[in-house]
Amino acid sequence: MTQIKGMVLILALVFLLVMTLLVTASLLISQLSHKAALAGQQQLQLSQKALQHHLTQTTMPADDNAVPTEIMTDCPAQYAGWSTGALRCEVLYLSTDMYSDNRHFYAGYSSIMLKQYLAAQDN
Amino acid sequence: MVLFRLIAVITLFLPGISICCDLNEAGPVTATLPSLADAQNPRQVLLSNNIQLQVPDADGVLKMHSAESSALIGQISAWPTFSGQISSIKAQPVLVDLDYDGITDAVYVVDVSGLLWFVRLNSRGFSEPVLLADFSQTQAVFRQPLQLVQVLTPNGLGAMQRQTMLLVTGSAAQGDILLAVKHTEQRDTPWQLTDLTDRTELNADEPRYGIAEQLWQQIQQGGGWYVKLNQRVIAKPEVYAGVVYLTGAQPAAVGADCSLTADARSQLHAFHLHHAGLVYSRRSTDISAQGQGSLILTENEQGRMVLSLQHAAQQQTVLTELLAIDASCVDCVTSVEQEPFPRLIRLATFQTEQDAH
Numbered sequence: 331m332t333q334i335k336g337m338v339l340i341l342a343l344v345f346l347l348v349m350t351l352l353v354t355a356s357l358l359i360s361q362l363s364h365k366a367a368l369a370g371q372q373q374l375q376l377s378q379k380a381l382q383h384h385l386t387q388t389t390m391p392a393d394d395n396a397v398p399t400e401i402m403t404d405c406p407a408q409y410a411g412w413s414t415g416a417l418r419c420e421v422l423y424l425s426t427d428m429y430s431d432n433r434h435f436y437a438g439y440s441s442i443m444l445k446q447y448l449a450a451q452d453n
Numbered sequence: 454m455v456l457f458r459l460i461a462v463i464t465l466f467l468p469g470i471s472i473c474c475d476l477n478e479a480g481p482v483t484a485t486l487p488s489l490a491d492a493q494n495p496r497q498v499l500l501s502n503n504i505q506l507q508v509p510d511a512d513g514v515l516k517m518h519s520a521e522s523s524a525l526i527g528q529i530s531a532w533p534t535f536s537g538q539i540s541s542i543k544a545q546p547v548l549v550d551l552d553y554d555g556i557t558d559a560v561y562v563v564d565v566s567g568l569l570w571f572v573r574l575n576s577r578g579f580s581e582p583v584l585l586a587d588f589s590q591t592q593a594v595f596r597q598p599l600q601l602v603q604v605l606t607p608n609g610l611g612a613m614q615r616q617t618m619l620l621v622t623g624s625a626a627q628g629d630i631l632l633a634v635k636h637t638e639q640r641d642t643p644w645q646l647t648d649l650t651d652r653t654e655l656n657a658d659e660p661r662y663g664i665a666e667q668l669w670q671q672i673q674q675g676g677g678w679y680v681k682l683n684q685r686v687i688a689k690p691e692v693y694a695g696v697v698y699l700t701g702a703q704p705a706a707v708g709a710d711c712s713l714t715a716d717a718r719s720q721l722h723a724f725h726l727h728h729a730g731l732v733y734s735r736r737s738t739d740i741s742a743q744g745q746g747s748l749i750l751t752e753n754e755q756g757r758m759v760l761s762l763q764h765a766a767q768q769q770t771v772l773t774e775l776l777a778i779d780a781s782c783v784d785c786v787t788s789v790e791q792e793p794f795p796r797l798i799r800l801a802t803f804q805t806e807q808d809a810h
Contacts, residue, residue: 377804388799403485403555407603407615409780410695411726414547414601416750422797425805438805447795448758450750 373435376428380437384426388441398445399423405446420445474711474745476622476689477545477598481505483520484548484557487576495556498526502542502562513539513564515546517578527578532570534584540566545598549617561585561619561636563595569621569643571636586621586634586644586676593623593630602692605780606635606727609673613780618677618726620690620697628683628704631690633697633729635677644676652729653681655736663784664730678729684720687711688762691748694777694789696732697724698748698760700740711745721760721771725778732776732786740771750775758789 398420405412405419425440481499488494497520503509506516516528532539546562559573567588573580588595600620608614617636622629634644650672656665672678684701691698699722706717713719720737724730746764753759753770760772779785 384802388797388802402553404550404553404603406553407605409605409613409727410778411602411604411618411692412694413692414603416691416693421800427805439802440805441802442800444798444800445795446798448750450752 369435372430373437376430376435377437380426380428381439383428384424384439384441387426388424388443406444416449418447418449420447474685474687474707474709475596476686476711476745477504477543477596481518482546482548482560484517484560484574485555486574487556489576497521500546500548500560502544502546504543509541509543511541513542513562515542515560515562515572515579529572529579529582532582534568539568539570540564543596547599547601547619549601549603551617561599561601563599563621565594565596567591567593567595567621567623569619569634584643585636588621588623588632588646590646591623591625591630593625595621595623597622597624597629597686598689600690600692602726604695604726607673607780609670620692622686622690624685626704628681629686629701630679630681631686631697631699631724632679633677633726646679648676650675650678650728651681652678652724655730660731660734664728669728669783672728680724680729682722687713687719687745688748692726693750693760694775695726696776696778697726697729698722698772700746700748700762700771708744713744723772725784727778728783730784732778738772741769758794 400421402419402421404414405417422443422445423440424443425438427436427438429436481501484498484500485495486498488496499518499520501516501518503511503514506514508514512530513532514528514530517526518524519526531537542562542564544563544565546560548557549559549561550556551558557574559571561569561571563569567586567590568584569586569588570582571585572582602618602620604616604618605613606616606618614637619634619636621632621634623632632646632649634649650668656668659665682701683703685704685707686699686701687707688698688700700719701722702713702717702719706714708714719740721740722737723732724736725732740762744764746762746769748771749761749763749768750758751761751768751770753773757773758775759770760775761768762771775789776786777789777791779787
């Protein structure tokens with residue numbers, strides 16, 4: 331009889347242990363999923379912020395980030411056309427990088443820009 | 454008898470003298486061709502017409518020489534016409550780079566009788582010339598330099614189409630004629646003067662209501678427009694922000710060296726590039742030009758953009774408050790200063806991918 335009681339006790343303890351493990355694991359998983367969900371949101375927010383910052387930069391002339399990649403011999407055709415040589419054009423490559431405060435997230439945007447200036451402003 | 458001959462010779466040369474104001478630059482035109490050996494380093498070539506080759510009265514000829522060694526690379530003396538010949542080429546040719554790669558793709562030339570040619574260039578020289586327009590029926594002498602503008606024009610179906618527009622100046626005894634010719638490669642038959650719309654006189658309603666829709670449709674579907682100036686052009690036409698500017702004076706007042714007589718009445722003309730209509734309140738205004746000059750854009754003391762006539766070392770402001778044509782409607786104009794230079798135009802934006810996320 332005493333042997334049977336001991337067996338029940340052991341089984342109850344094993345059951346309790348398994349339940350404790352299950353509850354702990356599910357708690358951990360829910361925390362992780364919360365973090366994962368938040369990470370996506372943070373990434374989206376950072377992307378949005380980076381895009382806004384980038385678009386602001388593209389409207390400001392003479393930016394340090396702009397790297398001239400190509401000086402065009404002729405400007406692209408436009409409705410209000412210019413005589414050959416009156417207008418000069420350069421193609422610029424402008425990029426913006428942004429990291430989150432904890433540097434876990436990154437977002438970057440690049441733009442191809444056309445810079446037009448008058449031949450009279452050349453020097 | 455000798456006196457009679459002398460009078461005959463003088464009579465023969467008089468109209469020639471009066472149309473002699475030459476706006477061409479002296480030297481040959483420099484073009485850039487791909488190198489034969491290595492595609493990375495382009496080479497410079499010089500294109501010479503009858504004037505630079507010192508055969509002004511011979512049949513039309515165009516030659517290409519190396520800028521470094523002066524060696525002859527190619528020439529066109531046989532043209533695809535009935536006789537194989539064309540009249541002398543005295544107008545400075547104009548070059549075009551169609552794909553913006555820095556390499557000259559083609560050259561436009563006009564002979565004195567008004568045959569306008571399009572000649573593609575390749576690494577070995579000239580390709581077969583293509584006749585783009587025949588303005589011989591104007592009876593004018595085409596010896597003034599060509600001007601080229603790459604434009605986007607409405608194609609009549611609501612979309613914008615890229616085109617090359619050429620400004621051609623012909624000289625007749627009663628005055629010069631300015632022709633704006635479109636070049637579309639899809640067209641096989643050369644343009645004639647009848648394919649272009651005569652915009653010498655504006656309709657009485659146009660200053661008030663703008664260009665008539667029917668006329669605008671006709672210009673869009675045709676080969677361009679022309680204006681008989683009744684004046685001699687003394688400053689090469691220049692296109693700034695879609696406006697064609699040139700100066701002229703009455704033919705009798707313009708000397709062979711483009712100098713003006715004391716009673717000369719010179720005018721600045723401004724035409725809409727796409728239909729030769731009004732951009733400013735009038736298409737021509739009186740100016741006090743001294744003679745031949747070039748129309749350039751400069752900045753005045755206030756830092757504003759103005760149109761000036763440069764004559765030798767002198768600069769004379771001829772127009773302030775410059776306007777630009779606007780694509781939002783056929784007669785729309787805006788101030789050039791509305792979007793100051795240098796302008797930054799965003800062509801494309803994309804997200805930068807870095808590593809794996």
